[in-house]
Amino acid sequence: MxxxxxxxxxxxxxxxxxxxxxxxxxxxxxxxxxxxxxxxxxxxxxxxxxxxxxxxxxxxxxxxxxxxxxxxxxxxxxxxxxxxxxxxxxxxxxxxxxxxxxxxxxxxxxxxxxxxTTAGTLLVAGDPSDREALDRTLAYHVSLELAAERLTTRQARLMEPLVSPSISGGIMVPGDHxxxxxxxxxxxxxxxxxxxxxxxxxxxxxxxxxxxxxxxxxxxxxxxxxxxxxxxxxxxxxxxxxxxxxxxxxxxRPVRGVTLRLQADGAPQLTRTVRALVHGRSCYFVPRPDGGLVVGATVEERGFDLAVPLGGLGDLIADARRVIPAIDEYALVEVAPGLRPGTxxxxxxxxxxxxxxxxxxxxxxxxxxxxxxxxxxxxxxxxxxxxxxxxxxxxxxxxxxxxxxxxxxxxxxxxx
Ligand SMILES: Cc1cc2nc3c(=O)[nH]c(=O)nc-3n(C[C@H](O)[C@H](O)[C@H](O)COP(=O)(O)OP(=O)(O)OC[C@H]3O[C@@H](n4cnc5c(N)ncnc54)[C@H](O)[C@@H]3O)c2cc1C
CATH class of the missing domain: 3.50.50.60 (FAD/NAD(P)-binding domain)
Known part of the structure; x- marks a missing residue:
């Protein structure tokens, strides 16, 4: 030995x-x-x-x-x-x-x-240029033999009706839970x-x-x-x-990220994780069975500072509302900052x-x-x-x- x-x-x-x-x-x-x-x-x-x-x-x-x-x-x-x-x-x-x-x-x-939850993840594109970026991502997934399937906007909305009709199609990733x-x-x-x-x-x-x-x-x-x-x-x-x-x-090194904790309060809910690319920026929505919804996340290199600047949060909220307009009916419960351990x-x-x-x-x-x-x-x-x-x-x-x-x-x- x-x-x-x-x-x-x-x-x-x-x-x-x-x-x-x-x-x-x-x-x-x-x-x-x-x-x-x-x-x-x-x-x-x-x-x-x-x-x-x-x-x-x-x-x-x-x-x-x-x-x-x-x-x-x-x-x-x-x-x-x-x-x-x-x-x-x-x-x-x-x-x-x-x-x-x-x-x-x-x-x-x-x-x-x-x-x-093993319902898979839906990736959607905010506009045609985001669609091109998602298509490049899909080609990369396919090159690595990862399971992913291209969807039209209609197909994406059939899976998750809360997704805005203004999106430009998506990708279904069944193995992301x-x-x-x-x-x-x-x-x-x-x-x-x-x-x-x-x-x-x-x-x-x-x-x-x-x-x-x-x-x-x-x-x-x-x-x-x-x-x-x-x-x-x-x-x-x-x-x-x-x-x-x-x-x-x-x-x-610390890489700050902020998630929002929302509560549906009777409003319609997602059934699976939705991730979106909006004008090149990423955001995601992770539903909880009790009507909770996690919306994330910012990515900021600001040392160990856990303060939450309104700028980054404003972009996240604007992108999120564009993809899932129904969140306007949700209650904001918590703003949760954290420091990712980056390498x-x-x-x-x-x-x-x-x-x-x-x-x-x-x-x-x-x-x-x-x-x-x-x-x-x-x-x-x-x-x-x-x-x-x-x-x-x-x-x-x-x-x-x-x-x-x-x-x-x-x-x-x-x-x-
Ligand atoms: C906004 C955000 C969203 C994320 N989303 C995802 C996601 O969806 N999926 C995913 O896989 N990952 C996600 N991550 C990344 C994931 O959260 C981290 O990679 C993971 O939590 C790291 O876990 P950890 O235990 O190493 O660190 P932490 O959870 O930060 O725990 C470290 C602990 O060490 C303690 N500590 C520090 N110094 C000392 C000391 N000197 N003595 C004793 N204790 C000490 C701290 O108090 C802390 O409790 C996200 C991160 C953020 C910030």
Whole structure:
């Protein structure tokens, strides 16, 4: 077994150690794994790791209220497929295939529906130039053998009568689904707690080391907790934890996005996700079974500022009203800003670093909800079984940005 194949965790996992009542965390506690960040990524990892018998501590001052709370919940490997990002699209397709089992397991664990919906996604064009852009997208989808079908305006409106007659046709993407991401986050917190995960509502200041290997974390208030492994899953702030060697720092940056939460209040509703291109700008609509509708999203590079400028919001509302005029009857319930964890090549950063015991699970940018189940499986496999060199994230390991062109995805040379 090469060092890179070895499991990160030492010793046997003991399910009985999970019987640690919530709230009994003390400085003497030692864990198999400490997860930094309780967004959808950190929570999925914590839950899946606890299911294998690991004793897990999750630290987050505000669990579940980061980008994962602002998101729309689209599981859209095809509609999100970007030109020149074939490796990322293949990863996204694999991530989508992990969702049915993940949803069934999580619903089984909590008894609470996630509203995972497989009705497909309708893409529509706002005008003839948007239609040309959508046709180029369709040609790209076809070149990658992705399932997508061109529709006339009439066909699109037969599927979703709320779509404006002024649109210029569309594309049906049957394999792009959606889920209620807020339900997922809340269910993960419950399921993880039930599986024995300890939550600590504190910020991690630093990863600590024991003459080299990772030894745990230090909180902002100075308390320390020991562990065999630390997983940094702090979303857009993953590059801000002290004690992480420069070579291991993930090049993650915040990309602000805002969604609107609307409520139909008896007005007619969509039956599936609708995405639109309007004068070259994208917007989307994700319906909820209770009459809720998520409208998104802006994409802005403004650092860690979560303020919501009226300009970007005004464009989003104007585009949305043009595509689905019926939303004029909907009530505005919430404006939800979040920071996507962006990376230089738009791909996630998942796996072990150069420092033994330190793993990264971050940089999921626009696809963190989609990729959470697959990310959790990969990280837990690394923790308990050793890194799979040809696993789904082989092109998206930490360290790929260190040499050469940061815009190019390179296979990661695993280092244990
Ligand atoms: C407007 C918007 C719409 C989106 N729509 C979709 C979509 O439809 N589909 C999709 O797949 N993806 C979507 N995304 C992207 C997706 O939301 C993200 O990729 C995903 O939520 C990232 O999850 P995360 O757990 O890495 O980060 P987050 O959810 O941001 O969680 C990170 C957590 O780390 C915590 N943290 C930070 N620093 C520390 C520290 N020092 N110590 C302890 N904890 C810390 C934070 O408090 C936070 O809770 C959207 C994003 C936005 C903003």
């Amino acid at each position: 090469s060092p890179s194949d070895r499991p990160v965790l030492r010793g046997e996992r003991d399910q009985a150690r999970h019987v640690v009542p919530a709230g009994t965390v003390s400085d003497r506690d030692r864990y198999d794994v400490i997860v930094v960040g309780a967004g959808i990524i950190g929570l999925s990892i914590a839950w899946r790791a606890a299911q294998t018998g690991c004793q897990v501590l999750v630290c987050d001052p505000d669990p579940g209220r980061g980008a994962s709370w602002a998101a729309g919940g689209m599981l859209a490997p095809v509609a999100e497929a970007g030109f020149g990002e074939a490796a990322l699209t293949m990863l996204a397709l694999q991530a989508a295939r992990a969702w049915p089992q993940f949803a069934a397991d999580l619903e089984g664990a909590t008894g609470r529906p996630l509203h995972y 959606h889920v209620d991401n807020r339900r997922v986050v809340e269910s993960l917190i419950h399921a993880a707690s039930d599986a024995g995960v300890i939550f600590l509502a504190e910020e991690v200041a630093a990863v600590t080391h024991d003459a080299g290997p990772t030894s745990g974390v230090r909180l902002a208030d100075g308390r320390q907790f020991g562990s065999d492994a630390v997983v940094v899953a702090a979303g857009s702030r993953s590059g801000q934890i002290d004690g992480v060697a420069e070579a291991d720092q993930p090049p993650v 230089p090549d738009n791909g996630p950063i998942v796996g072990p670093t150069h420092t033994p015991g330190l793993l990264l699970a971050t940089g999921h940018y626009r696809n963190g909800v989609l990729m959470a189940p697959l990310t959790a499986d990969d990280v837990v496999t690394t923790l308990v079984g050793g890194i799979a060199a040809d696993g789904p994230f082989a092109n998206f390991r930490p360290g790929r940005f260190q040499s050469g062109d940061p815009g190019e995805s390179k296979p990661h040379k695993a280092v244990g």
